[in-house]
Each structure stands twice: as C-alpha cells, then as structure tokens.
Amino acid sequence: MLFYRKTLSIKAKLARLILFILCVPLLIFGTLWYVKASESIERNAVDYNEQLIGQINSQLDGYFTDLERITYPLLLHPQIQSFMKLSPDEQYDRFLISKKISDELFPSITFGRPDIYGLSIVSNNGIATSSYSAAVGKGSYEQYKNAVLGDRNYRIAGIEYMDSIPVLTIARTFLDTVSYQSSGILLVYVRLSEIIKICEKIKLGDTGFIWIMDAEGRVVYHPQKDKWGKQALTPELSAKLTHENGHYVEKAGQDKRLIIYERSAKTGWTLISEVSLKELNREMISLRNITIWVGLLVVGIALIVTGGFSLYLTQSLLQLQRLMRRAEEGDLSVKAPERRNDELGALNRGFNRMVGEIGRLLEEVQTSRMKEQEMEIRQRESALQAMQSQINPHFLYNTLEIINSYAIIENVRPISRMATSLADIFRYSVGNPGQAVTLLEEIRYIRTYLEIQQERFQALQVEIVTDEAHLPKVQAVRLMIQPLVENVFKHGYQAYKQKPSYIGISGMVRDGDYILRIEDWGQGMDSGLKERYNAAIAADDREMPPQTQEVGGMFDAIGLWNVHQRIRIHFGHPYGLFIAKSDETGTMIEMRLKFVAGSLEKGAENDV
Template sequence: MMRTSMAVQLFLYFIIVIVISSSIVGIVLYIQSSKEVETQTEVFLTQIVDNAMQHTDMYLKRYDRATLSIMTTSNVKEFLNMDKNDFISYYKSIRPIKEKMMQPLLNGNPEISIVYLMNYSGQIITDQRADVPDMNQSLLLEKMQDLKDITNHDGKLTIMNWSFVDGMLALTRKLSDRPTSKVFKGILGIELNIDELRTLWKGIHLGESGYFFIVNDKGDIVYHPKAGMIGTHLDSQLLVKLNQHTNSIFNYKDDTERVYFNRKSDYSGWTLVASMPLDELKQPVMNIRRTTLLTCFLAVLAALFLAYRFGRSILGPIKRLESGMRRTEKGEWTHVALSGNTREMDRLTMSYNMMVTRLQELMEQVYLEELKNKEYLLKRQAAEFQALQLQINPHFLYNTLETIVCYAVIQDSQEIKDIVRSLSYMLRYSIRADLEEITVANELKHVQQFMNIMNYRIGHTFEVDVLIPPELLLNKMVRLTLQPVVENVFKHAFPNGMESHHCIRINAFIDHDDFIVTVTDNGAGITPERLEELQTKLKGGGLQASPDAAERQERRGGIGLVNVHNRIQMVFGDKYGLTIANSTSGTGAVVTLTMPGGAGKEAVEFNPARNALS
C-alpha cells in the first residue's frame, strides 16, 4: 500500500476542516434562518388576522350598542305587547317609533340602509333610506319564523347569513318589554351596506399573491378580494382544514400550495383567514441559502489557496531536511541548504548539519581507531561511547517534525518556535563530545526540553514530578541517560494515552557509596515475560550488544534502555548500570540507575516512600 505524502495529507486535512466548518456554519445559519422566517411569517399572519378581527368586532359592536338603546323606549314596549287586531294603536305607534327610534338610528349611522321592527303578533314597522327600495313586509312575515329560529335566544346581536336586500349585511336581535326578561316578544333588524365594512379589509396587503377573506359558520364567503367569490360556498376540503386548524398555520394545495392562518371571532362567528403562497414565503429562505452557499464556496476557495501557499512555505524546508536525513541513514553524509524563509527551520537545519558533521567526524575517528594497535583500546572505547550517545532516534525526530507541521497549520508560529528551540537544545546537548559526565541538574534540564516537545505531541500539559533533594542536583551522572528512560515510560507505560491521574516521578538518594536515581510511573506495568526478557538483555547485552540488536532496540524505544545501561558501565564500570522492576504498589514500573556516590557528597537517607507512587 502506497503512503500518501505529507503535502497531500496536509491539503486533505485543510479541505476536511474547511468543508466541515463551512458546512456546519451554513447548515446552522440556514436552519436558524428558516425557523426565524417561519416564526416571522406566523407572527405576521397572526397580526394581520387579529387586527382585522379586532376592527371588525369593534365595527359590529357599534350596532350592538345602538340597537340596545331602542329596547328602553316606551313606544317599543307598547308595540311589543300590542294585540294583532288593534289596528288603531298599531297605526298610532308607527310615526313616533320612526321619529324617535328609526330616524335617529339611520341619521347617526350612514351605513344602515334599512331598519325594521316586528312583534310576534305579526305587526311590522320599517324605515329605510330614500335610495333604497321599500321593504316588502309580506316577505318579512314569511321569514318571521326563520328569524325567530336563527336570532340568538339570549338577546345578543345576531349576524345573519342572508339578507333581504342583495349586497347588505343583516343584523337582528330579539326584544323583550323588560331589560332583564328573557321572554322575547319581537325582533329588531337592520341591514347594513357591506361596502362600508369592506373598506376595513381592503387595506390588508399580503404580498403579490396573498389575500385575506372571511367565511361565516355556514362556509359562505362574506368577503373576498375577488368580488365574484363573495356569497359563494368555500371549498369543502379547505373548510374542513380551517375548522381543524383554528388559530394555527397549515398548508393546503389547490392550484398552488399555500399557507393559511385563520381565527374565529367569538363575537361575529366569522372565520377570518389570511393566505399566502408557500413559494413566496420560502423566497427569503431560498435567498439566504443561495447567499450562504456562495459565501461558503468563496471562503473555501480563498482558504484552500492560502493553505496551499502556507503549506508550501512550511513543507518545503521540512522535505529538504527529511530527504537529507534519509540519505544520511544510507551512509551518505548529506548537508541540507538553509531555506532563508523561517528562522526556526534554519536553526533546525543548522543543528542537523552540525549533527551530521559531528557524526561524520566521529565515525571517521572510530574507523581510524579500529586500525590502531591494542594500546589505543581505551581511546577506541571512548570513541564508541561517543558514537553510541550521538545516535539519534529518527522516529522521534519525524514525530517532532509532524508536530511542527500540524501546529504550523492550525495555530500561530509561536508553537513552532517553542518546539524547534527545545529540539535544537536537545540536539546540541546530544552531540556534545567534550563531556561524558554531567550534573543531575543538566540532565533534568534536558528532560525539561523533552517534555516541552511531548506536551505538544500529547495535546496537553503533563508535568514530571521531580523529588530529588537540592543537595544532590550537582551529583555526577552519565549524559543522556535520564531522558531516554522518561521517553521509554511515555512509549510503553501508557499505551492508551495520557490521563489526568497518570504520573511520572524522578527521585534520587545516596545508598551507602552508591548514587541512585529512580524513574517511577503508575502506568500499565510490565508483564512477567517481558520483564524477564528485559532483565536478560541487561545482564547479557553489556558492551557486546550487536549493531543489529542496538538497531532493533532503537526502533522500539528511543536510544534504548540497553544503550543507557551500556554507557553507564562504560563510564563507571560493570558494577553499575540500569535495572527494571514492577512497582510495589501494584501498577507501573521502576527503572533504577546506579552510579558512584562521589567523594565529598553528604549522604541522603534512603526513603522507600519517596520512591513509590501512591
């Protein structure tokens, strides 16, 4: 299987991140905008219908109050109790009723065209405007029983579904001779010019194709913008939908799919309906969607262009450095040219070139030492020691470079500076050939630089607990022995990743004439089989570890525990070295470095509690 290049992976990561983020923003914006449009539509239609219903009810209530005053006149009371054969009293009452009741009602309300009063004895008095034909009293007598049945039995004003004159709106109410009595003896009716009422509704604007209409409880259309629809019966399926979805929005498809909102007036019994085409309501959402898609597309193009340019500026020096390292692995001592683009990458390249130069020099020294006589054996061993401690773990360096690339893409270049500076310090510290023994403080500083890099790799800050007494910080130990042990813990003790409860502790003490440094963790521990294998290698490997074994060990765990063990024995003798054991607490492991205590150092009493993790 072919592996994809770092450039392709970086570009794919950019595409994935940008597309996902743009999609999330676009989808959330579209959904939220759609909800807002739906909410605004519902609020708009509700306000339209509520305002129309309020004004309509107020308009009709005027006549409720106007007709209510008629009931209190004495002439009306006498008329209601009049015998049907008392023609003299009937004719005497016509004039005063017209003058005192009907004429003021017609004069005060120009929209009223006809007023009629009838008692249950069958006597009728009517009055109308001059431009309206006389009321047919025989038709009134024929409809008397219908009027008695339809008019509200509680004495409230009734809005009729039909009228005696075309184009009129009929209002009726039952009358009694006493205000508190529910024994009704007659009916008062008025007929309004409905054009006056329609002026309240004509001003309602619902877009290009929207409209407002009113239906009564029988399903007949009382008002419609199209005059031909007035008086017709509403579509039965739509009428059922209106009754099922009172005070709510619903969709109904006839010729086109439309949105309806209706509310029924408790006063008039009419159902007021606002309707708009669904396409017209969705138009703002469609505009938002198109704008969002276009904006996201342009943002993706711009981001990809910048990612390509930025990625090239970072990947170019890294690829050159990687190419040089691969050639060096094959035995070609290759120096990498400086890019001149970024100071951090140039410093890393300079450190690498210095490392290659020193490695080349050391390898040449080893080759020359092998040709010399046995009297130079000690010098050859020193050269071999320097070659061992200058072995750099390419796997760790590659991971560090990968970390640099990721942070170069995702974050500001400050992370690159921190990582490169820590790596440069570790490289310079690793290739120093002038010192074999170093202080504990210097080794701890080297571990600190290693942790700076590891914190970026694991994605959060992880601190190593150092319990070494201050008086032992100047003790001597072999260079590059503490950091490989800590690195080995990261690789093997926590196979499932670092958690908040994980801990690594470094302790030191004087035990008789020996200087002891321990590295303890609370990780997964070591299986008995693996522990036995490691102890066998430490006992049998010694200074005779073969190059192939060293290479395998290097691939499995940094410079390697066997390497550390060998170098301690090179400097201090076979009595000293490295040992491994499982922790006494039941989890984790303890790696112990044993070195000479040194003259003039004050002994520190061994305390097992300080060497174990709770």
C-alpha cells in the first residue's frame, strides 16, 4: 500500500498517514461545522425573534385585556341598561340619561387614560350617545353590529381617522340583564400611541422592524405610516402564513430576510418581524471565522508536536483497548503482553491483574450464591423435618404397642384409643414430606389428632364438615393442617388464658378450586396485624417478610408461613393461605387447594 512501501522512510510514512487520516477528516469536519454553525446562528436568531414577538403579543394582549376590563362595568350599569331600553319617542328621558352617561360614566373610564380617544354607546333602537360625537357612534353602529353579534361580544376593528387622527375601534355588545339578548354596542376609540410605544421598544438591528396585521389582513402598525389601514394580505403572503406561528426566509435582492410571525388568539392580530440575515449574523459570522482559523492553527501545531509520539503509543493502546472490549464482553481469559518496561508495560500488567481479580471475584460470588441457594433449600426442608427428627419412630411404635397391650388387658379403652391414635399420628408424620397426598389423608390425620386433644380438653367442640367424595380429588401436602390447628391452641386460646372451646374445619368448591376453612372461637388479632399478614402471604417472596418476623406469633418456625410456602411451592400461585377473619370473636383461615375434578362448573360455589 501507499503508506507502507519499503522504499519510504518511517518519517515519510507517518507524514502521509497524518496527512491522510487527520487532515482529510479535519477538512470534512470543518466543512460540516461551518454548515452546522450557520444553521445554529439562524436557529438562534429565529428563537430570539420568536421570543420578542411573543413578548410583544403578550403585552398587546394585556393591553386589550385591560381595556376590556375597565369597560366591563359599563355593560351592566343601570344607567346604560335604561338607555338601551329607550325608544326614539322618549326624547326627554334620552336627554337626561345621555347627559348622566356623558358627565359621569364616560369620564370614569377615560380619566387617566390618554390612549382612549372617545366612547360611543348605540342601542338597537338607533339611539346613540358619545363622548366625541353621537353621529359618529350612530354611523359606526351598522358597520360593527353584525360583525360583533355574528362572532362574539368583543371585537377589535380596523383603523379609522377622526380629525386626521388614526384611532382603533373596539366594539363590545351590550346584553339585556333580563332577556340576555343583545341590546346595543359600546364603541371605544383608542389612539395608537400605546401600540406604537410597545412596538418601538424592540430594535432589530439597523434595518429590522416589526409590523402588525389584523384579522382582515389590514395593517394596524408599520414603521411606514402610509401603510396604516391598508390591505397587506396578498395571496402570496397568505400562503406563507398558514400556521398560528412560524418563520420563513425571503429573498430581497442580494440579501435574505428572516420573516417571523405569530398570531394572537385573543386579538386575531398577526405580528410580523423582518430582519436581514446578513445584518443579524454579521458579528457571529466574524467570530465564527476567527474561531475556525484559530482552531486550524492550534490543531496544526498540535498535530506536528504530538503526531509522532501519539502514533508510537497508538498501537499498544489500541491493542489494550481491544483486550478491554473482549473483557467487557465476558472473556476474562485475555492477557496483555508484559514484555515492555515502560508505562505501557505497567499499564498492561495492571490490566492483567485487574482481569484476574475480576475473574476471582466473579467465581467467589457464584460460589457464594450457590451456597446461599443450597442453604435456603436445606432450611426449608429442615423446617418440616424438625418435628419428625425429634423422636425415634421405632422406639415410639414399640412403646405405644406395649401401652396399648396393657390398656387392653386392664380394659382401659380410653388409653387404648389414645395409644392407637398416637401411633397413627407418628406413622403419618414420619412419612416422606415430599410425597403427594390427598386431602382425605390429611383430614383423617387431623381428625385423629383432634380426638387426642379432646381427651385433654373435655369441653372442646370439634366440627369437621366435609364431603368424602370430594376429598380424594383435592391435592394436598403432608402435615399442612396440624400447624394451623396448633396455632389455634397456642395463639387463639392459651395466649389469652382461655380454655379451647371450638375448632371447626369445613370445605367447599369455589371457582374450580377447593377452599378449606379452619375456624376457632378464640381471641383474634387486630385488623392492622391481619392486613400485614395477608400482604406477606400474597407477596410472591419466599423469604419471610421482616415485619412479620418482628411480630412473631403466627409466622414462627413451621407455622403459617411454612405451610403457605409449601403449598405455593407445590402448586404455585394462587394456592396458599388467606386470613379471612380475625377479631375478638375468633379467627378463620382459608386454604386454597388444587381441585382436579372436571365435572364442576367454574365459578359456582358449593358448600360440602
């Protein structure tokens, strides 16, 4: 290739490389920067002028809002309402009311407002009064009546001349306070002084200016006064002013002019600013050109000074960068060369140590996670096996057999029944905890367990209401009812020093699942604690929530939480426990189990 010919020296190769790789991209970048800078300058000019136009529009809207506000009392004034109801024949009343309006009401509006040239009031009956000339107001009535009533009760009309003074006419509709129908109009003649003052405060360079066009396309304000009141909306201009606001560039001979416009929603006026792009960008273009030349000079010097040395470093750094990218993608077997003795060699050795340390830490984290998962599994298994591992089954079986034999010999039937029941309990409880069982087996087991408890608590009433035909169709986990019943004795009765009086177990099919209820008449918990328990049960988290651990009680050891988690692990969501009721009258816990029968319609609820 051109840069790597054997006849060329290294210096020539570097020179050509720098010329091609750095200068050509710099030239392209400089051109793009120039274009983007020009666009940015124009965009900044547009933003700046749009803000100015928006400010002027806001000031004009505020000005006309103030005029609307100060004239509003006239619309409802009793004198005005009386004037509107006069007929042409009531000349004397007309004279009196007109005089009061002229002497009292009109001065209250025009006082301190030199911009208000005059006021006129004209009723629908053709009666007029004015601070300027009643004939003028009456003559303007027909001109503005239909426009105001056909649109809205407030309208800014165009410019007209009174005594060679250009004034702006504002028309407002009077409404009868009884019928709410139009009864006349109020005409306010406003000098252009305030509008001129607002517009002339803005300076757009030496040749830029702002002008205003009303909703009918007539000029309201222009630096050239001979254009006031004349039509300015040509078809070409109308085609460009298609939106509420916007901008476009218009050629004016050798120059380009930036036109920015914004239409006021309140007045319907369109404010238009015109400014020369060349004049607007003059200082910024000069600064841009100086910046480009200075930048080129600095870059050139930097290329000369650092070109050779940077090239020396580039190869090693690029190699290290490639290795780092591979390490980022997960390949921690990469190894940078360590043969150099300079800073680059030290950097490579540091990179190798870092990658090795990251690999070691990742391995430790993975090992730690595996140990944590294994520990969690063991803890869950030990929770169930804790009760089983406390006794020696064979020793207990033999002992219970001996007790049963003595009881039969001595004809003590209660002891014989208890020994037999206890043997059945031990035999069921030491079975494989992972083996699937049916609800029928669980109910038989808990029935035996409660028979022993009834021997202990003579007043205990046990009620088990189930349908034997449904129980084999309900999937269950081993020893899931006993912990709940033990909670009844411990937390419902004994914790409050009450004797166990009632334990009820019932089942029903609901929405295609089997609902098993365990109910007692002991002391329950407060509603806040019940809601926290239900929230913990409903959460799909296999760790016991801290708020339930602090309370203790029902979520201790292999209590409710263990039973709920075992059901959830075996059958998944939404199977598990739910505290349906818990108050001073007792507690009811519902256990949702999987019902495999297909003959029952989903959605039906059958008590069984």
